[in-house]
Amino acid sequence: MTNANCERRSRTRLASVLFFILFGPIVWAAHFAIVYAGHAVTSDKIMTPAVRAGIPTAAMLLTVLALLSLFVAIARANRGKRAREATAEGALFQTQLMTILALISAYGVFVVGVAALLVEPSSYFADF
Amino acid sequence: MTDEPREFPSSTPRPEGEVEELRRIWARPEGLHKLTAVNNTDIGLFYMGAAFLFFHLAGVLALLMRVQLSRPDNTFLGQEFYNQVFTVHCSTMMFLFAVPAVEALGVILLPQMLAARDLPFPRLSAFAIWAYVIGGLVFFSTVFYDLAPNGGWFMYPPLTLTTYSPGDNADFWLLGIGFIEISAIAGAIEIVVGTLRTRPPGMSLDKMPLFAWAMLIFAAMIVFAFPAVILATMLLEIERSFGWPFFTAARGGDPLLWQHLFWFFGHPEVYIIFLPAAALVSMIVPTMAQTPLVGYRLNVVALIGTGFFSFGLWVHHMFATGLPALSLSFFSAASMTVAIPSAIQVFSWIATIAAGRERFRITTPSLFVLGFLFIFAIGGLTGVMVAVAPFDFQAHDTYFVVAHFHYVLIGGMVFPLFATYYYWAPMVSRNMLSEKLGRWVFWLIFLGFNITFFPMHITGLLGMPRRVWTYPAGMGWDGLNLLSTVGSFMIAAGALLFVIDLVRRLRPGEPTPENPWNAGTLEWLVTDVYSTRTIPHVTSREPLWDQPNLYADVEAGRYYLPGAPTGGRETIVTSPIEGEPQYVIRMIGPGWAHFFAAVFTAACFLLLTIKLVWPALACFVLAILSCFVWVWELDREPLAEPVDIGGGIKLPTYVSGPMSHAWWAMVVLMLVAGSLYVTFVFSYLYIWTVAPQTYPPIGAPMPPAFEWPFASGALMVASIVAFKEADRFRPQPGAKNLLAPLLIFVGAACLLAGVGIESLGHWRAGLSATETSYGAMVYMASILNGELAFATALMAGYTLVRFILGKVDAVRRTTFECTALLSYYTAGQTLFGLALIHGFPHLIG
Numbered sequence: 001m002t003n004a005n006c007e008r009r010s011r012t013r014l015a016s017v018l019f020f021i022l023f024g025p026i027v028w029a030a031h032f033a034i035v036y037a038g039h040a041v042t043s044d045k046i047m048t049p050a051v052r053a054g055i056p057t058a059a060m061l062l063t064v065l066a067l068l069s070l071f072v073a074i075a076r077a078n079r080g081k082r083a084r085e086a087t088a089e090g091a092l093f094q095t096q097l098m099t100i101l102a103l104i105s106a107y108g109v110f111v112v113g114v115a116a117l118l119v120e121p122s123s124y125f126a127d128f
Numbered sequence: 129m130t131d132e133p134r135e136f137p138s139s140t141p142r143p144e145g146e147v148e149e150l151r152r153i154w155a156r157p158e159g160l161h162k163l164t165a166v167n168n169t170d171i172g173l174f175y176m177g178a179a180f181l182f183f184h185l186a187g188v189l190a191l192l193m194r195v196q197l198s199r200p201d202n203t204f205l206g207q208e209f210y211n212q213v214f215t216v217h218c219s220t221m222m223f224l225f226a227v228p229a230v231e232a233l234g235v236i237l238l239p240q241m242l243a244a245r246d247l248p249f250p251r252l253s254a255f256a257i258w259a260y261v262i263g264g265l266v267f268f269s270t271v272f273y274d275l276a277p278n279g280g281w282f283m284y285p286p287l288t289l290t291t292y293s294p295g296d297n298a299d300f301w302l303l304g305i306g307f308i309e310i311s312a313i314a315g316a317i318e319i320v321v322g323t324l325r326t327r328p329p330g331m332s333l334d335k336m337p338l339f340a341w342a343m344l345i346f347a348a349m350i351v352f353a354f355p356a357v358i359l360a361t362m363l364l365e366i367e368r369s370f371g372w373p374f375f376t377a378a379r380g381g382d383p384l385l386w387q388h389l390f391w392f393f394g395h396p397e398v399y400i401i402f403l404p405a406a407a408l409v410s411m412i413v414p415t416m417a418q419t420p421l422v423g424y425r426l427n428v429v430a431l432i433g434t435g436f437f438s439f440g441l442w443v444h445h446m447f448a449t450g451l452p453a454l455s456l457s458f459f460s461a462a463s464m465t466v467a468i469p470s471a472i473q474v475f476s477w478i479a480t481i482a483a484g485r486e487r488f489r490i491t492t493p494s495l496f497v498l499g500f501l502f503i504f505a506i507g508g509l510t511g512v513m514v515a516v517a518p519f520d521f522q523a524h525d526t527y528f529v530v531a532h533f534h535y536v537l538i539g540g541m542v543f544p545l546f547a548t549y550y551y552w553a554p555m556v557s558r559n560m561l562s563e564k565l566g567r568w569v570f571w572l573i574f575l576g577f578n579i580t581f582f583p584m585h586i587t588g589l590l591g592m593p594r595r596v597w598t599y600p601a602g603m604g605w606d607g608l609n610l611l612s613t614v615g616s617f618m619i620a621a622g623a624l625l626f627v628i629d630l631v632r633r634l635r636p637g638e639p640t641p642e643n644p645w646n647a648g649t650l651e652w653l654v655t656d657v658y659s660t661r662t663i664p665h666v667t668s669r670e671p672l673w674d675q676p677n678l679y680a681d682v683e684a685g686r687y688y689l690p691g692a693p694t695g696g697r698e699t700i701v702t703s704p705i706e707g708e709p710q711y712v713i714r715m716i717g718p719g720w721a722h723f724f725a726a727v728f729t730a731a732c733f734l735l736l737t738i739k740l741v742w743p744a745l746a747c748f749v750l751a752i753l754s755c756f757v758w759v760w761e762l763d764r765e766p767l768a769e770p771v772d773i774g775g776g777i778k779l780p781t782y783v784s785g786p787m788s789h790a791w792w793a794m795v796v797l798m799l800v801a802g803s804l805y806v807t808f809v810f811s812y813l814y815i816w817t818v819a820p821q822t823y824p825p826i827g828a829p830m831p832p833a834f835e836w837p838f839a840s841g842a843l844m845v846a847s848i849v850a851f852k853e854a855d856r857f858r859p860q861p862g863a864k865n866l867l868a869p870l871l872i873f874v875g876a877a878c879l880l881a882g883v884g885i886e887s888l889g890h891w892r893a894g895l896s897a898t899e900t901s902y903g904a905m906v907y908m909a910s911i912l913n914g915e916l917a918f919a920t921a922l923m924a925g926y927t928l929v930r931f932i933l934g935k936v937d938a939v940r941r942t943t944f945e946c947t948a949l950l951s952y953y954t955a956g957q958t959l960f961g962l963a964l965i966h967g968f969p970h971l972i973g
Contacts, residue, residue, distance in 0.1 A: 014704050025436035032440050036458050043454070044817055090706060093334035093425065100429040108437065108465040115457035 021094055023073050024102030031066040031109050035059050035116050056117050063113030070106045074099050136665045137677070137686030138775040146691040147661065153692050154245070154658040157718045164718035166250035167657065172236030173556065175257045178264065179229035184623065185268055186220035189213050191620055194580075198613035200601035210597035211278035212297070216271045218281030219301065223308050224264040226401045226541055227350075231256075231315040233404065233548065234343045238322055240555065240651035241337045243666075243682075245659045245689070245699035247322035248789045250715055251722040251758055256314035258726030263311065266734055267304035270297070277301035280595065282390055283364070285375040285383045290368050299368065299737045306361040307733045309354045316347035316354075317796045323347070324704040325789050328650070329688060330666040331707040337649050337669070338421070341428050342407030345435040349400045351796060352439070355804035357393035359811070360386055363908070372897050372904035374811075380822030380901035384449060385814055389807060391442035399438040401537065403431055405544035406473055409497050412551050413477050415647040416494045417484030420670060423476040430469035430476075437466040447517050448524040456517040463515035470508065477501065491645075492566030496547035499574045503539030507532060510585070525595075528588025534581045546573070546626070555651055558639040565629045569622045576618025583608040583615075648673035653682050662687035662774065663700055666707075685774075693771035694781055700773060701789055710787060711780045712771055714764055721758035725751050756926055762790070763935065763943045784941045794946045798953045801916060805957055808912055809964060812905045816972070822900035824969040829894045831906075836889030837966045843882030844955040844962075850875030851948045858944065861937045869931040872947070876924035879917040879954055886910055886962065909961045916954040923947040 019026070039059060042051055077095050157164050165171055192213055196205040205213065235253055239246055247253060270276040277297045279288040288298045323344040327336065363374040364386065373379035375386055414421045421427065443451065443459035477497075481488045488494065510532040514520045523529060546569070554560045587608045592599065599605055643652040648670025653660045664687045668674040681687060688700055688709065697715040702708055728751035735744035766782030773779050785791055816823055824830045831837070854871035887910040890903075897907040927947045930936045936944050 017705055022432070022436070025433065029436070029440070032458075032462065036454075039454055040452075041817065043452070045820075090332045090334050093332075096425050097429055097432070100426065101433055104429070104433050104465070104468055107468065108440075108462065111461040111465060112458055115461045116454075119454045119457045 024105030028105035059116035137681035142685040150658040175232035182224040189217040194613040194616040212276035244326040255722040259311040262730035302365045316350035319347035338410040339407040342404045353396040360389035380819035391445040395442040402540040422479040430472040433469035447520045493547040493551040495570040500543035507535030526588035527584040531584035572622030579615030725754035822902040832889035832893040840886040843878040847878035876921040913958040
């Protein structure tokens with residue numbers, strides 16, 4: 001193998017393994033950032049009745065989307081090509097890490113999603 | 129990369145004198161030259177000693193506070209001095225003890241656990257340590273000159289703005305802590321690259337010791353969390369020095385921006401401290417139970433999960449600032465999520481103790497581990513209480529919170545650290561600490577801790593606020609405070625007893641067996657100044673338990689790198705996932721350059737703090753020169769042939785690009801710069817949400833006409849092209865080519881000019897940095913891009929000189945690659961900044 005090929009392989013391999021293992025937390029972080037920032041900015045800047053009504057729906061859709069992506073990724077990792085290749089202990093280890101992290105992330109997405117659904121936009125604690 | 133892999137352990141006899149040569153190569157410097165040492169054990173012990181010194185100094189300050197609070201209306205300390213004392217106590221414990229102590233453990237233990245000869249950047253570690261020691265001593269000594277910061281370890285504005293803190297006290301915190309954070313980041317780069325690239329052959333990710341996992345996550349968290357506080361300290365110092373209103377509400381700033389930035393660092397900081405400590409427990413418990421850890425994979429999940437989720441919790445420190453219910457509920461929910469990985473670890477330790485092949489051995493390390501479990505569980509439970517917003521409103525800023533975080537931090541970090549001292553002492557010095565004294569130390573600290581801090585839950589619930597220097601009689605707090613003071617002296621007695629034991633063990637005595645606890649991990653192999661005799665091939669997580677002849681085979685030179693094939697300091701670099709040998713890294717030994725770089729950098733920061741700008745600049749120049757001398761030897765001429773590392777395996781001694789450890793370090797550095805810029809973008813957008821009236825077109829002039837950003841952007845693109853072309857024109861070894869250096873010069877000049885034009889455009893458009901927060905933010909973007917452009921220009925100048933001297937060519941290209949990487953990143957960040965600064969006002973306007 002040439003040096004350039006080796007370099008490319010080394011770079012893509014690590015990036016792909018990292019992305020695979022951290023897929024769950026990455027989805028959690030993206031969901032958290034998008035729902036929170038979107039919720040906060042639209043509540044603050046564009047507070048028409050239509051927007052007020054639309055925020056929980058958008059949050060719910062994003063939550064469902066995030067949960068779906070997590071469960072599909074878990075299923076693919078455990079049934080798909082990667083699982084068949086996971087005969088080596090290292091690959092099995094990566095799949096297991098990915099699965100458990102994605103499950104914990106799904107819980108995190110769910111509780112944040114529920115919070116976004118239940119909390120009235122722009123409300124304060126004193127309003128309750 | 130391997131040529132005909134052979135079976136290990138090898139049966140080839142080793143030549144005479146190999147060990148003596150290793151000893152000569154790795155010999156420790158003596159006398160004054162000890163200051164030049166770079167070997168991980170030497171500097172790691174020095175690092176740990178310094179951290180332990182700061183722990184005791186901060187402890188003395190704690191005793192002063194407890195004496196002051198032991199009775200009502202006490203005047204033992206004055207109010208102003210009390211403010212300084214509690215600020216320095218907290219800052220020292222967090223910045224000068226907790227994080228450095230963990231990094232020190234990483235420097236000492238990681239190479240031993242990975243059986244590496246050393247970490248890949250020994251001088252970087254030494255630089256980080258000297259910078260920390262000098263910066264830390266200067267910072268701490270301010271308490272003796274009435275110059276100590278007095279705004280709390282969190283330094284909230286507006287209290288710390290010049291209006292309310294006019295002296296230099298706050299500047300000492302801002303510049304001192306900023307400097308120490310830079311040292312922590314330097315250490316983190318070493319740990320990330322070291323953990324991923326210097327593992328022994330065969331140690332794939334699933335066989336890594338949990339401490340190595342924890343240190344990897346610890347360092348990654350530093351890379352992403354510390355830039356937030358570095359940016360925050362830059363903003364506050366600039367506001368204090370030049371009046372740019374980032375935090376002044378009257379001019380569109382917001383004090384809460386500081387809190388967001390500070391706690392975006394501050395909350396992960398708790399886990400940065402806790403995760404390695406928890407991993408130490410995960411290393412000690414299996415040994416004491418003589419069984420592998422139950423749930424190794426779940427523990428790795430817990431470490432990664434905690435590291436990740438800890439970045440989504442920072443707002444729970446700000447529940448009482450009047451945030452919308454949305455923020456409270458989001459961050460309350462996220463705070464509950466992080467409890468899951470923490471609980472996984474606790475159950476894993478309990479299960480391992482229960483599953484032990486023999487009865488769990490109650491030794492001093494075990495006592496500290498059990499004490500940790502008890503105390504940390506209580507801290508965790510009160511943590512769940514304060515994560516509930518309505519309760520937090522009641523308990524906020526009371527002694528309940530003081531009790532909570534001491535239970536978490538002392539329970540979660542100090543107890544495992546003492547367990548570590550007792551457990552790993554024989555590895556470091558071949559001398560065990562006294563079991564008898566150790567038990568006294570444990571019980572004094574354990575009982576003293578609970579007597580000190582448990583009553584604080586009650587004083588807090590009775591309404592005693594934090595940070596008060598005294599209190600009136602008759603509030604119901606007198607007896608509880610006296611009890612806390614008595615407890616604090618018990619802790620001090622325990623700590624003192626520990627020091628006495630440590631000093632006693634410095635005397636030569638009967639050496640203990642090589643592996644007194646019968647542990648399973650590699651740090652218990654026989655070591656010398658060069659680490660282990662050979663680097664073993666690892667086939668399991670507990671190689672000393674599962675590979676019975678490993679001791680003898682490693683000592684007999686039957687594994688990798690039994691000698692010194694390049695004739696100098698070296699270790700094997702392996703692939704990051706599978707741990708396959710890739711090349712032999714040639715490391716440099718002791719030297720003065722990194723030491724002087726640290727001294728001059730510290731002097732530069734100190735002189736800036738006391739507003740001596742010209743001497744500070746002189747020190748800055750000297751620091752840069754020292755850095756150049758330091759790195760001059762790094763990119764060495766490649767050896768013509770691969771070298772034999774034992775068993776007939778031959779590896780190259782020079783690689784470049786993504787395979788090289790230098791490339792990795794540069795990528796981690798770019799991640800640090802990226803994190804800093806992302807937090808800046810957050811700040812820019814945050815200020816828009818709270819003070820839209822300061823943004824154009826109402827509060828400030830619109831960004832300059834299209835020609836300005838276009839010219840700046842064109843220069844950035846030109847810089848990228850110039851560096852790409854320079855790469856193409858690199859000469860063959862021995863040949864001369866002036867086109868490549870010329871292109872490097874052009875590339876660096878384009879970067880500097882591009883950033884300059886961007887600032888000039890705003891200045892010509894009439895934008896002021898001091899009138900509104902918007903203006904301050906726009907110029908801050910230029911400062912951040914300008915810093916990188918300046919650093920790139922310095923590196924380009926250095927590369928240029930090496931080009932001209934024939935030390936960079938088509939094969940020997942690491943120096944050029946690192947400079948080019950930084951230049952591409954700088955151009956990319958500046959282009960993104962141009963789009964944000966020029967596009968966003970049009971979007972909202």
